[in-house]
Amino acid sequence: MNADVNPEPIMQLGLAFWGSKTLLSAVELGLFTELAKGPRDADELRSVLGLHERSARDFFDALVALGMLDRDGEQYRNTPSTDLFLDRTKPSYLGGMLEMSNARLYPFWGSLTEGLRTGQLQNEAKTGGDFFGVLYQDPDRLSQFLHAMTGISMGAAHAIAEKFPWHRYKTVIDIGAAEGCVPVQVALRHDHLTGGGFDLPAVEPIFSKYVEAFGLSSRLSFHAGDFFADEIPSADVLIMGHILHDWALDEKMTLLGKAYAALPSDGSLIVYETLIDDDRRQNAFGLLMSLNMLIETPGGFDYTGADCSSWMRKVGFRETYVEHLVGPDSMVVGIK
């Protein structure tokens, strides 16, 4: 059989949900949090996680084969990466996104075909639910969720702090700031900057607590509002991270226009996102993120750097450029 014509990559992709769901169940069960306390053999680990004996060893060894656990003799332990990122007790935990994927996205993606046929979202809203509405009314769950968002933004936050020419600017506000991950990293790295974050009123105590933990309360403050109903606050640099892809094109243009209006002359807007490559054939994750917007939003979609640059120029930005940040994330910078 021709080496290029091989059913294995097809079957591996078609059944890739097996490995994916195995990791999601491990996060749900707190397996990595447990092993962060120290190595355990299969019986101990099974017992502490409350698993039936039938398949526990297959589950643990599958995680070894998937590169998510190490095993020395009979002792299972976390890898350096899973110990840092999947132990709930560490500030570097980013399992929140995976917990949410396990509980919500995995089942909702089950109706991808219906979404593709109808163009309609496939989450709780299809049956009258309102995940985000309920979330924002429950301070504890909101706090967990926003902390999960910090987890997935941290890599981009470090890269933005490093790569953007901050010495040219004095103030920065993150639009849709959540806990304030990005302004905190930027402020920690650049002593001359002040600013803060803009988000819905329910976010304020969570933002303030996070910022205070870094000793930055005197430099970063919270601006409460709704970015469609209210004006966007002004600063030399505005940031929108993983925000624009939630919205349809007319709403994207509205948000870009409001950012342009709020900026001073020579001010900059940083949009960062899992940008699709301009030729739309390399960055599978960006394209799949766009399908996730089909599942999760009425009209959202992801886009290329070229798309975003053209929208920015249409609302008035005089100059734009695209720069890779880290992993699947890149930024588009618009200069007024």
Next chain:
Amino acid sequence: MNADVNPEPIMQLGLAFWGSKTLLSAVELGLFTELAKGPRDADELRSVLGLHERSARDFFDALVALGMLDRDGEQYRNTPSTDLFLDRTKPSYLGGMLEMSNARLYPFWGSLTEGLRTGQLQNEAKTGGDFFGVLYQDPDRLSQFLHAMTGISMGAAHAIAEKFPWHRYKTVIDIGAAEGCVPVQVALRHDHLTGGGFDLPAVEPIFSKYVEAFGLSSRLSFHAGDFFADEIPSADVLIMGHILHDWALDEKMTLLGKAYAALPSDGSLIVYETLIDDDRRQNAFGLLMSLNMLIETPGGFDYTGADCSSWMRKVGFRETYVEHLVGPDSMVVGIK
């Protein structure tokens, strides 16, 4: 950040179900069957598949980025592999397994955590359904299903025809033969062999039609029966492919014992399976297949070559060896 401590492989695995479900939806929609007729641009393809315009291009381009489609300019076309294996009109189609995964396994794997906690299967049977019972009463659906099994057995069938020392034997019967994929490939390659397949009575017309299509009706015949309730027919070589993993250990031992009893002295049993590596740390697919047995069966599990060899020796086989076939499949041979 240390290159070895990187959240990306974790997030890629945790969200791998996105790409997996995208391929499964494409198979469900018959996308590859449509493109096998010739290249189409996004609008034509969207229209013929009945997709909404919102996300169709993201869907097609995600399949390009995942390596499942090619795109020249605006024209989408199948890759050589997807054209051969995912066009329903070709005899090489193996999308049947993916159609079944899309309709059944994807949602059932959603309750993996419950399965791990309880040790109970998580398919239709959990709510009183009986997928296989219903399947075997519907000749058309049974025919489609058994043809899908041929698709996933074809690689192993070629390898078994090539690698086993068939010149030492005159007769072969495949236990749980389905359409008869393996005995057909073995008989096509080795003119001196006769034999056939053993399966439930409902399979007979499907087996006979398949064998006749290869002009092998005079050499391969069907033996009807239930391998627990009835005797296993005798031949120099018996084959059990993707059968033993469906069953609990005591049932596995019963089947191995019946095969041993049915063989003549110096006869051989070939067991082939997505064998787990003996150290249980490399073959993720075999370990995940074992978790699939948790989802699908009351007591089934996958196993290593060493496991199977030890069981074979326990029921009386004097010699055993393990040999890789193709992809994730290996065979364990027991000699009486």
